[in-house]
Amino acid sequence: MESVRGLRKFIRSKTFTLIILVIIIWAFFTIVSGGAFIKLINIRNILNSMVVTSFLTVGAVFLMICGYIDLSTSMIGSMSGVVVAIFLTNLGLPWVLAVLLALAMSGVIGLFNAFLINGFHFQPFIATMAISSVVQGLTMVTCGVTAIPITEPLMVKIGTARIADAVPYTIIASLAVISIYGFILSKTNFGKNIYMIGGNPRAARLSGLNPSRTSYILFLNNALLGGFGGILLSFRLKAGVVGSVANSQFAGMTGAILGGVSFGGGSGGMGGAFVGMLLLNGFNNGLTVMGVPPYWQTFASGALLLIALSFDYLAMKKTGRTNPF
Amino acid sequence: MSEVLEFCNVGKSFPGVRALDGISFTARAGRVVALLGENGAGKSTLLKILSGDLRADEGDIMINNEKCTFNAPFDSIKSGVSVIYQERQLVSSMSVIENIYSGDLPCDKFGFINKREMHRTTQDIIDKFGLPIQPGELVGRLSVAYQQMVEIMKAYRRNSKIIAFDEPTAALTDAEVDILFRLIRQLRDDGKIVIYVSHRLAEIFQVTDEIVVLKDGRHVKTLVTQETNEQELITAMVGRDIGDTYKNLSRNDKYGEVVLEVNNLVTDAVHDVSFKLRAGEVVGFAGLVGAGRTEVMRAIFGADPVLSGEIKLGGTVTEFKSPKDAIDCGIALCPEDRKEDGLVLFRSILDNICLPVFHKMKKGIVLDIDKQNKLAISAVNRYSIKTPTVDKTVMELSGGNQQKVILGRWTSELIDTKVLILDEPTKGIDVGTKAEVYQMVCDFAKQGIGVIFISSELTEVINVADTIIVMHNGHITGTVGREHATEESVLALAMLD
8 A cells, every 4th residue: 555655656756757758868879879878888888977976966965955055066076186186196195094184175165165154144055156266276276277196006996996897886886875865865864854954944943953053964965975076086087187076066966956856945856866867967978979079968968957947847837836946 | 987897707726626616796996895705715816816916717807897818917907906915015125216116117208217207206195195204215124014005105106996905904003004094095085996805804894895705715795894793794704603712612720830931031122021831821922013922932942042031941940042952841832924934835744743753753763654654644633634645735735724734743742842832823714723723722721731822813812811911012011811801901001102
């Protein structure tokens, strides 16, 4: 009985519609590319392209559902990737220390974001936009625009090693992070609090929840994940590069919104965000496989988002809710 | 020529609800027509159709025998209709002049805005209505009442033939209501058609000429104000007699220990407030809007900072840094503004009922869904909340059922509420449900809960509460027992300076 109800709910959900859409799009590219698209090696490419994005998206999904946004994540990631290279190569620190220091720096910035928003009541959009520039500027002042190479064999191996010569560890790590955070969001008390605070922070506070503490945790968490994504990317690129993570953040947010995470807070979920990323990355990869110039990918991600939002609007209108945003 | 507005067989459906069904009536120039009905009777829907915000599914609106099609508010304004909503549609960072002219600025031959003319006309209108407002004043700095006057002047400036008011007195003091009524009569005497929507019967008798009674989307009857009385109106609205509501309440008469004691409480908005609440007692807080009652409660609840004074709970002095501390000690607050402060509107009934106790429903590290369901269903049954399932969003519920969800939240098995603060629990609730809420208040008291009952409706507060504390301007001006309280005596205290 309960499971039937759950199934029916799932079939009506947006995530289900998106899965169908992913299947259609993937089938389309498979046919058009003469089967090249669906080959394991290409699926691996798609998942590989999602690794860094996943780390940034997971943190962003938590923040967005709670009604916040952090525009500085990509710059925190870049900074973290650059400083880890400096610590390793220029200063010769042991790798554990280098990674922990880079993460600590990311975490401090995340906490500072939360402090600006809670202490000074800055709009999250504006506070994190400013921090984004500050962090980017400081990173560039420190190392210029040159890439700082990473030669430490273990690090390079972490970035590129594969299980059984097939599946990169980084893919496993990203899938694990998505699953764990998805579980926290949908099953635990903390996850429920995030939804309720995002839905109405004033009501949540008057019911004994602590929106300000929650936002500190989420901004810290988001910065740590962003920092970790940046470090991972540096290992893969074998160098710390300023701005390396820049595109991942918006790709991630686009995927999350595609997957039904509401910008205003209170709704959406990790499953939807993951399918949204699959949709977006599959689409972009399909275009590449077909030999479409990469500029069209940028166009396509915007167009996909507009189409998805239009469908949302029409669906809401049909059920009589005239103001979906 | 005198203007006529006719509704002919207007109908409107929402998914699952027939909001309006064959509404027909006529409003004439120089008459104030009241639209009266319980919540959900269709008054707001009808106004929204008149303003072009919604489209009717069937039927027509005729102005001077001419059929009007309103696709958007713009069309309706062009046909001479102005609707003044509860939520003001003004730009608070702009001046009175700019608001009165918004959307329709007069330009000179070069296309520049003619400020001098705007200023002059605005001053003329202000003088006509005899209001103490400066044309250049920022609207945000005016009181709620005067903002409403600005809306009326805006409608007048547009030369609207039809002016409709949606519960205009909800946030006004008595003195302000008098000014509003003077303006409404002035509009009527100018030959406008005035439509007046309100819950408050007393006002309807003061200011209207005819009353159109709606019930469940249907037009029950039209009455001439001078030829009817309150009893007849209530019977028409609810279809039954509720005159004995208060007499039939089954009250608690056994009080226990003092559960809450407040001594010399001072906050930004409150001065030197002291009172005691015993277990099983209902203490009413009466006063005008803005008297500081809500602020006292927010301070007790840990939502706003306390500057000085002490709060004792069960004999021990406490200091709450946040609502969470207060909740942990057994205080619960049902806020006045249900939508802003009480509910997470687009989450489910279940989520809203379980909100403060999710952390008590863990099974290992995950939340126990069965427990949540049980808790929510038991609240839905106890308060007979009208819904097919607990998964429905609270946004889809009526005001009364939303209030019951909040009551369910604070009286669940997992919460040990000792002090229940109800801030305007019957605001925006229909007459039938109000009676239910009164009985619930008495039932809470019988369970040994100390209840604080804030209300701006005098009749209700002096009839439901055991002790009535009256506030004015942040001070307590008097305390009266129910047996001695009359509307006159309480009102005198509420307006004391």
